[in-house]
Amino acid sequence: MTTSKRDHGGGIDAAAERFGGKRIDWIDLSTGINPVPYPLPEISNDAWRSLPDANAEHRLVHAANRFWDVPDGAEIAVAAGASALISRIPSLLNPSQVLIPHPTYNEHAAAFEEQGWKVTRSIGADAQVVVHPNNPDGRIWDRQDLPMDQVKLTVIDESFCDVCPEASLISMASRPGTLILKSFGKFWGLAGLRLGFAIGDSQLILRLKEAMGPWPVAGPALEIGAAALEDWSWAKETRARLESDSTKLDALMESAGAETVGGTTLFRLYKVDNAIAWQEKLARYKIWSRVFPYDGTWLRLGIPHPDHWARLKIALA
DSSP states (O other): OOOOOOOOSOOHHHHHHHHOSOGGGOEEOSSOOOSSOOOOOOOOHHHHHSOOOHHHHHHHHHHHHHHTTOOTTOEEEEESSHHHHHHHGGGGSOSOEEEOOSSSOTHHHHHHHHTTOEEESSTTOSEEEEESSOTTTOOOOOGGGSOOTTOSEEEEEOTTGGGOGGGOOGGGGGSTTEEEEEEHHHHTSOGGGOOEEEEEOHHHHHHHHHHHOSOOSOHHHHHHHHHHHHOHHHHHHHHHHHHHHHHHHHHHHHHTTOEEEEEOSSEEEEEOSOHHHHHHHHHTTTEEOEEETTEEEEEEEEOOOGGGHHHHHHHHO
16 A cells, blocks of 8 residues: 655744744744634633533534525534544445545645555546645646546545635535535635645445544634634635735736646645745745645745735845
8 A cells, every 4th residue: 555645735843953943933834734824713601621521513504505505305424624634534344446636735645545545537436536726736626527427436625715615516415425524724814723624425424423423623713613603703804815816916926937826715826947946945035835746847935924024025136
């Protein structure tokens, strides 16, 4: 059995050790996390002191149903981050072949391989996984792109889809064998909260819940997640800001000689002559970016915080 290399953004501590400075000195543009997070609401003392109760989870699930317009017949499982769900999903079926188009977020392939599955790019597998929009190129999938005949399990990872809700495939969540993943940390900018959702086939959701056991999500995360999902005005304003900032970032990078390849409004993908050289150039200004082992010309940048544009402009100049 082989295991896909786990290649991710982040790693600021290692970057600081290599290029100097302290963690607080660095601007992390290697991830696709909203740089202006949802403002934390006041958290009740009960959320800290007591085991999470049913009402707190019910409120969160109700808010999720409304926010994502979950179709009748689909159920929701909450977890401590989408990664907790990704690691468990392969165990829902006996190992066979799983179709995972490349390139994409590599945790899916790693999770399936670790549980005995063979990852393929050929149609005819028992399971299929797509990241929608795709990471890192931002590809948007259509229902017609997903072969459903003979496929026992379809996983649609919509971790970055909250910036473009009109593209969501949530209407497929009521189809047998379908699971749609949502990540709270990216759009709401609170990755440290560790909150994720699986939405779909009721039998599969039940098995995921059983695998995670009681209290899969901390009480404070339940309260914060519910408040954020109920705040539709914040979501609308955030989408507009991210749209404007991603356009601004493209213009800045193109003026420095990069070519825009794609991405979402949470991260942008560029083609450059030498991605490692660009990463090291930015690192000299304590700005960390993302490169990819399978393409030496791809450089990915997250959206800068409003306070960080000036340093990025200097580094690119």
